Amino acid sequence: xxxxxxxxxxxxxxxxxxxxxxxxxxxxxxxxxxxxxxxxxxxxxxxxxxxxxxxxxxxxxxxxxxxxxxxxxxxxxxxxxxxxxxxxxxxxxxxxxxxxxxxxxxxxxxxxxxxxxxxxxxxxxxxxxxxxxxxxxxxxxxxxx
Numbered sequence: 001x002x003x004x005x006x007x008x009x010x011x012x013x014x015x016x017x018x019x020x021x022x023x024x025x026x027x028x029x030x031x032x033x034x035x036x037x038x039x040x041x042x043x044x045x046x047x048x049x050x051x052x053x054x055x056x057x058x059x060x061x062x063x064x065x066x067x068x069x070x071x072x073x074x075x076x077x078x079x080x081x082x083x084x085x086x087x088x089x090x091x092x093x094x095x096x097x098x099x100x101x102x103x104x105x106x107x108x109x110x111x112x113x114x115x116x117x118x119x120x121x122x123x124x125x126x127x128x129x130x131x132x133x134x135x136x137x138x139x140x141x142x143x144x145x
Contacts (some may be wrong), residue, residue, distance in 0.1 A: 016031075016032045016035035016036045016039055017032060019035055019039060019079070020032070020035055020079075023074075023077040023078065023079050024077060025073060025074075025077060025079075030060075030061075030062045030066050030070060031070055031073070033055060033058070033060035033061075033062060034051060034055060034060070034062065034067065034070050034071075034074075035074075035079075037051060037054050037055060037058060037060070038051070038074075038080075038094055041094065042094070043093075043094050043095040043112070044093075044094055045083065045091045045092070045093050045094075045101075045110045045111070046091065046092055046094075047089075047090065047091055047092070048064065048067045048068050048071055048090070048092070049064070051067050051071070051092075052064045052067045055067065071092050074092075075092065078096060079096065080092045080093060080094060080096060081093040081095070081096045083101060083110060083136065083138065085103055085110070085138065089108075091110050095112065097115075098134065098135075099112055099113070099115045100112075100113040100114075100115075100117060100118045100137035100138070100139060101113055101137065101138045101139065102138075102139050102140075102141055103138050103139070103140050103141065104141050104142075105140055105141065105142045106142055106143050110138070113137075113139060118137050120135070123135065
């Protein structure tokens with residue numbers, strides 16, 4: 001279910017070129033620029049718009065469409081995990097092992113919940129010819145009152 005072969009430990013940043021190559025992606029200028037931003041930030045959750053803003057600040061010369069396409073490519077090879085909060089609100093997680101999340105509805109912020117804090121006694125049977133690829137858990141939080 002997880003793609004541990006592409007996980008980068010937070011205390012040891014990896015070169016974007018080797019990170020992309022290990023995942024089988026050609027290290028184009030745009031991919032390297034976006035990968036550098038992702039790898040420099042440690043484990044975090046970000047939207048395409050957030051990454052695009054960081055790329056603009058870094059003068060990386062990539063369009064928002066390129067950011068979306070690149071995030072899709074990174075997700076498809078297991079470099080990132082996609083977390084769909086609701087239609088039109090998607091976050092990308094640089095930590096790609098299986099772990100739950102807290103989503104703060106009041107602030108629109110998503111953070112990691114403690115690993116191992118959610119357990120399932122049973123999962124439904126997958127339909128014939130299918131297998132369960134992953135189970136995503138997002139616990140939604142809001143302020144009391």
